[in-house]
Amino acid sequence: MSSAIKEVPVHLPKSFDRPDEPWHHYxxxxxxxxxxxxxxxxxxxxxxxxxxxxxxxxxxxxxxxxxxxxxxxxxxxxxxxxxxxxxxxxGSPREVDLSEEVIVITGGVEGLGGLLAETYGMRNANIAVLDTKKVDEDEAEEKGVVYYQCDVSNAKQVEAAAAKIVEDLGAPTILINNAGLVHTTSILDSTAEDVEQTFRVNTLAHFNTLRTFLPHMLKEGRGTIITVSSVLGHLGAANLSAYTASKAALLALHHSLRAELAQNPDAKEIKTILVTLGQMSTKMFAGVKTPSNFLAPVVTPAEVGKDIIRLIERGESGEVALPLYSRYIQILGVLPIGVQLLVRKLSGIDGAIGKAGLAKRDGSEKK
Structure with missing residues (x-):
């Protein structure tokens, strides 16, 4: 009796690709x-x-x-x-069997979404990725992921992609809303197109995917919805006004979603996960220096992905907040304004984009 073993290409990091940091850096x-x-x-x-x-x-x-x-x-x-x-x-966790789940990830070609997609692909799960970037068919087959070229900020494209996913893989039961965009410009230098695009990708896309995929979950009587926000949604930051505002909107959207699901008797087995991240080592904020590697370390997609996968596969709702300060950042809002300003100044949050040389007109990066 023999079983086929799937061969997965692995690219290990080379020692010279990583900076030679002293032990206390970690x-x-x-x-x-x-x-x-x-x-x-x-x-x-x-x-x-x-x-x-x-x-x-x-x-x-x-x-x-x-x-x-x-x-x-x-x-x-x-x-x-x-x-x-x-x-x-x-509430109580739901039962999760990966062989019976269909996972949809937005912005799943690179960064955190890419890591989650490839991880589940290696485990032969049913993975559908929605992204504007095109992926070669051979590469997709190697990774075990089905890619659909789709602009999630466009409701019609999301609906068309959803119809293909249902036909190819089945009814979606896990939705990871990860797609994101940032324009590193000041309010005065930003354009109406910049702001609109940021909100369409970072915020309105969540409404598109929820309206499209949530009915399938309600029909199946089970599901998990992951909302990827940012600690900057609580704080705001200079030269990131559109990005921080769009991420703040996701915090309110997540709580509204939980409230509506709690009122729906068909949604008892639909779980929600809120991901609130500090600085992550992806292309989006490459070059931005953390003010303190001890108090505010840069987290890796692997660290975040591990916690997200743990909650998904336990069938639990919950929150993922990394690094540690992200869990308690809301406390800053109850402190006196003078103390808040002092903390902001010491952290360097409002000067980080400028020091990294990213504060310029039309400077944008996608996940």
């Missing part, structure tokens, strides 16, 4: 927080400390035992609270 607050989450802040490890003290015949009245017990109880309480909170917020 030590970030995200790494520290991750390690603490699986050690000192983990309920299981906390109780192991208690057991170790008891193994040494430490009395319960001893100060070190009381501290260890209090810490273990605190971590357990926080853990249980987190589980209850997620249950209330996102």
């Amino acid at each position: 030590l970030t607050i995200d790494v520290i927080w991750y390690v603490l989450g699986y050690t000192l802040f983990h309920p299981f490890v906390s109780w192991i400390l208690v057991l170790c003290l008891r193994a040494q015949y430490t009395r319960y009245e001893a100060p070190e035992m009381r501290i260890a017990l209090a810490w273990a109880l605190l971590m357990t309480t926080i853990g249980i609270f987190g589980l209850i909170n997620d249950k209330i917020a996102f």
Whole structure:
């Protein structure tokens, strides 16, 4: 009995393609927080400390035992609270079988979308990519991905592509709205065409795909919708007004979508995932320097993709916010205005595009 093994071309990074960084470059607050989450802040490890003290015949009245017990109880309480909170917020997970799912990814030729498409393609999942870029048929076959040349900002093109997807692969059940565009110009230097194009690709395209693919999910009685936004949607930034405004609109769209699905009895098994990213190492913001590699590291598509795939395949709703500060950036909005301005100045957020030499008329990049 034999089974066919799919050969997948792999291009490993060459050592000279990566800068020779010192070891401390890779030590970030995200790494520290991750390690603490699986050690000192983990309920299981906390109780192991208690057991170790008891193994040494430490009395319960001893100060070190009381501290260890209090810490273990605190971590357990926080853990249980987190589980209850997620249950209330996102409900029970749905069952996901990749062989029965049809995944649609917008902007899936390069960057984060490309990584997700190729990852699922290697696993023989049913993948449909909508992108304006054309992909050679041989390359598509190698990757195990079906590409449809489509401008997602055009509702008619999305509808036509959807009809082909249903005919070729089946009813779409997972939608990853990833396509994005940025114009790095000031408000005064921007044109009406620049702003309109940014909103059509970054925001209106989501309405096009939702109106087209959500009915299929409702009919199937299951689905997952991923909205890729940006931390800049909370902050805004100089020379990125159209981009940040379009990403802020996605935050409101995501919450509105969740509210409408909650009112629809046919949408109980439709999950939603909000992705809020800081700076990611893609072509879109190539050349932009992070103000602090320790506090605000540049995340890779692999890191983001791993978290998105985990939630999709667990059948869960949720949020993916990377790096760490992205999870708590909304706290900045409740601080006094003077403190907010000081934080912005220290972070260099409003000067990043100018320092990278990207603040120019008609300077645009696509994902």
